[in-house]
Amino acid sequence: MKFLDSHVHMVSRTTDDYQRMASAGVAAIIEPSFWQGQPRTHVGTFQDYFNSLIGFERFRASQFGIRHYCTIGLNPKEANNERLADEVMEILPLYICKEGVVGIGEIGFDDQSAAEEKYLRLQAQMALEADLPIQIHTPHRDKKTGTTRTMDVLEDVGVPPSKVVIDHNNEETVKEVLGRGYWAAFTIYPHTKLGNERMIEIMREFGGERIIIDSAADWGISDALAVPKTAALMKEAGVTLDAIETVSYRNPLKAYGQSGQLKEADWAETEGIDPTDLFEGNTLLRGGQDIGKAMSGEDLVIS
């Protein structure tokens, strides 16, 4: 089995993470543009960041046999600096149709301010114009209202739900998101978002259709192996391999594949792994890497 982690901020991760991800069967990743912990003060830092997503980070991933894609966008937090936001909006069109850019993202709401709505709307229009998928960040605070409001805005602009992945869902939001026809992504992130045991319960209730799991690993305490670990835990809990593969590989491939920039053939040479090997810590030699060792001492449960 291979994995596609459709939300991971590799610019904040080390080469150790790349190595362990490759060993654990992560064949491809999507890196959304986001804020970087510290607010940016110049459009030039945005531009250099975008350049690194389409340039150096892609190269860095390739050294570990991982295909790197990205989404480009103005994140909601920094949308509140309107002077800067306008300048960023001017450079976005230079990036969104590039090779390996699979959508506009991650965009959406943070504080749910008027400025955030303005730039969500403008970027949704841009995605429509360029015929690109959208990757949505839903807010941590007042998530349910913010998620509903995001979908209202998207529908008002006329974006088809089938081209939108709503991310960072939980038990409270999933029903409406799936019901309105969107892809529903779940971020397996320790402490603040969703643990993977809860994820298994959600799978039991909603099945795998249009559901995606990702790590959103970034500069905070997070886990770059969240997707393979959750897959292993799901297998242990009796979820079928087919369902596991659907949420951790096939669905993100389908959703972002709508950009035409993401094809299985791009990583055909990557070998898959058996999640059982991950879970039981069996020794699995692949490209000189000992997956058992890579995972040993690691608790698969992320809570």
Next chain:
Amino acid sequence: MLALLLSILSNHAEEKPLGWLDHHLEKIENDFSRNRFYFAFSGACRHFDKEHALDLSESDLDSISGMAPGFTIDNRTADHVARTILLLALAEKDQDFFLEVLRALLGAADIREAVVLYSSLPLFPHPEELVSLAREGTRTNVVDIFDAIALDNPFPAAHFENDGWNQMVLKALFMGRPLYRIQGIDTRANGTLATALANYAHERWAAGRPVSPELWRPCAGFVDETIATDIARVAATEAPGQKEAAALVYAHPSNAEKLAEIKESVEPFLKEIENGNLTWDTLGNSLEKDG
């Protein structure tokens, strides 16, 4: 050139991407929008083949170089040529605005886009404004980008001052690039470059590293005592292309006397040189092929 490239591309691409390109050419002409142009330039790789080099006829290549001497799209892909066409359409419409857009594109370019922008430089208006962009480009460590400027491109020889030119040639050697594909490598040779190259060779020798036989090509017209000693060493070196390079330097019209002492060791190659079977280009080509 726009019309020529478009007609060549039309013979090698499907109707659908060609229709897409036509639509954008029409928009550039009649209803220009900067964002749409950006979408089109970067998005060409989403419509045209980006993996296979176009299979061009000799006559296609000849008509291109007839119109822009030294410029070529040999070995380029369909999306590369489509991007060049879009740039030319914009340049035709508004030269000053074109420069502004070109700078924006370069500031945001991925590797394959940068290759298009740099390799198309000889077709753009206001070359004097482009020199600093091209020189900045040669500072890259990405081989494909460096090659787009330095190799098979008439722009540097036509527009670089000596210091830019010399840096580019030295860097080509540093990066292991084939000098014979640098257009104007002989006509732009100069004494400063020859000295810098010889110094570089001395450094390599001191470190026990091999020296490319092509390094001596721009030195051939500037043989002084030091370089004469160097060439004697090259003539005695047992590695592919070394003796041939020494022979080629010897065969330069100004050198028979200066290099008299190596005559015997290069003698076997002189006939090949005389009948045209051994030139700097054939030597560079065979070294490149043998990697």
